[in-house]
Amino acid sequence: MFSECETIIWEAIAAQHTVGGSQGWDESADFKSWASAQKFKVGDQLVFKYTPGLHSVVELASETAYKNCDLGSALDSTNAGNDVVKLNKPGTRYFACGTLGHCDQGMKVKITTVSGTAPSTPASSSTTASSSSGTSLKISAFATFVLLIAKSLIHAL
Ligand SMILES: [Cu+2]
Secondary structure, eight states: OOOHHHHHHHHOOEEEEEGGGGGGTTTOHHHHHHHTTTEEEEEEEEEOOOOOTTTTTTESSSSHHHHTTOOGGGEEEEOOSSSEOOOOSEEEEEEEESSSSTTTTTTTEEEEEOTSSSSOHHHHHHHHHHHHHHHHHHHHHHHHHHHHHHHHHHHOO
């Protein structure tokens, strides 16, 4: 189990990667070289930034679908223009633009996430850990609240 402190430190070192760098999620960006220059670790987030309506983000199920721009096999899709994807486990994930023709023009990216400095615990136990630390945070927030009430009562007397 993680302590509250460890959870906070872990969240602080988790990075946010803006896909495509300064160009964002756009046909002009070179996603292959962008991705190869990044290190994706479990806990990091991807942010797809684009003008809503022009592009979208479609997560593909396989390497084959990625190679062939087979958008029919989509696992998930978003189109808000500031789409955050959490890399919650090691492995490879495939993303493409859902706008007709954009994937074929190279608007796709393959993300390989490594466990990095994350403790090598199974996903199920880390879920338990994060939910339990969430509870302890709530408890400590409640304790602070009670303390504040108590203090104000003392002042009122
Ligand atoms: Cu596009």
